[in-house]
Amino acid sequence: IRVNARKYVGHHDVVSGLIRGQDDSQDEVWAIAHSAEPGAIDNASGCAVTVEVAHTLEQLISTGQIPRPKRTIRLLNAYECYGFFAYLENERRLQPPLAGLCVDTVGAKPAICDGRLEWRATVAGFVDWLGEKILRATLRDYPAAGYSLHHEAFMSTSDTLIGDPQYGYPCPWITTHHKKDYSSWDAYHSSADQMALLSGAGLKACAASTAAYLYYLADAGTTDVVQMARAETMRLTGEAKARGRRLDRAGAEYLRDAHEESLRRLQRFLWGGDRRQIMAELQSLRGDMKGATAGIRRSPAGRRPTASTRRIPRRTALLAPTSENVEPSLARRLGASGMSQWALYWADGRRTVAEIADALSWEKGGLLRPGATPTRKPVEAAAVAGYFEALAELGYVELPEREQMVTRPQLVADLRRLGVTPGMDLMVHSSLSRIGDVEGGAETVVDALLEAIGRKGTLLMPSFNHRAAQVYNRLATPTTNGAIPDAFWRRPQAVRSEHATHAVAAMGPRAERMCTNHLEAGCWEPESPIGQLVHEGGWVLALGATHWTTTAYHVAEMSVPCRCIDPFGDIHRVVREAG
Incomplete structure (x- = not known):
């Protein structure tokens, strides 16, 4: 077979459904579901759920059962990852979405997915347990879905990379993609992915949970922020007390970073109230987190910073590069480093390469991973330096020598x-x-x-x-x-x-x-x-x-x-x- 092909600049269709906010329609909460894929489970199911969310919420609003939310809910259907990423980058807005979720491969019959409904984590952990609680309540009240909930670690789909903490928004993943051995369902990416594999009750549970999660965040105000901040502080101080003997100073910093990221994100939902009192409350919670980790003093093992690892990467582009779009020699260097795509997200303009290596060591070791017993798994700072050097050549970061930086x-x-x-x-x-x-x-x-x-x-x-x-x-x-x-x-x-x-x-x-x-x-x-x-x-x-x-x-x-x-x-x- 001979195929004549050419490369050219084209376009992806991006379709939005809006539930407009009544108070500030400019601020948005997103749900993304990729289209342009022919399967029923993957991913007509996700698109169907977003349509049902729009229908359900607007019906509840129009009949007076719930008020219109403060902020807008945007339901996006687009080409997988590239459609969403381009929309995030190119559509002018005052600020990124406040939060959201990825709806990908949902509503499979329990026999197809071993009855597993997964909620996959993202950056800014408060949305992880918020969504988990909503899903557990839904499955408890609606056992006909036939699912058991499994709160799992972050996984790149690659849509979920939109959870970029600097340029994106917190974006967990709801899915019935995996069986109990974590393998994909049998008809994945095949012509056997037909409507008969879908469960009406399963789709109903996913749509109801998605609607509740999006609506709660779109309508959240200052009281909700303070409650979530307190709950997040209790969760993370509990982790510090339970895991303290296993942690070194870098692990303690990992927990404090997670806490600060959640509080930073939560502050974007503030709506009314005395700023001085609110800030005093949040500062008190920061003090609680600092106090819970203050006794962890063990130094990270084997850390000897060099001129290379003392550098501070500064990000210059959204999201992370994908290997298929990278010049082969650079793609090989990125692959040889052993770093995940999202390792880039640890660069915040303040952390050194060595500090990023410490954070990755605890991320790899399962700290804050649901159900895991964390153990530091050392990541070589030299490998992290090589990874960021390749990213600098791609234009994703700047990597000045420390001596050249202004203090x-x-x-x-x-x-x-x-x-x-x-x-x-x-x-x-x-x-x-x-x-x-x-x-x-x-x-x-x-x-x-x-x-x-x-x-x-x-x-x-x-x-x-x-x-x-x-x-x-x-x-x-x-x-x-x-x-x-x-x-x-x-x-x-x-x-x-x-x-x-x-x-x-x-x-x-x-x-x-x-x-x-x-x-x-x-x-x-x-x-x-x-x-x-x-x-x-x-x-x-x-x-x-x-x-x-x-x-x-x-x-x-x-x-x-x-x-x-x-x-x-x-x-x-x-x-x-x-x-």
């Missing part, structure tokens, strides 16, 4: 040379990429600025969204001003004003006064945060930027007055303390 003491010294002194009230406009490779990233820049102005100074940064947010939620809406301001406003000690489009964040003795009543004062008026800074003799610093970014000019325009800006001329929606 906090260097930044403080540079700020002093620029004239920043203790006690200053200082507004900073910034660009992290223009500063260079900073050891520790945006957080280090914030620390350096706070050190430079001292305890008596007040640091301000723009926390604008420039009308990109349909609803402004000062507890959760990201800023479009860059990495440094976004890291700044998220600090528990920061105060953030309530202006819908041009909010300001501040830390220091005058932060509360400057940021209070911004909405009532007007955007650039004398009583606005930047207005107070200007009229009280504060300073403005353009750090890695030019003074074209300096919004204090608008205060001068209002003082003339130029009448070119109406401080109350727009109508926007704001989430206030009452929710």
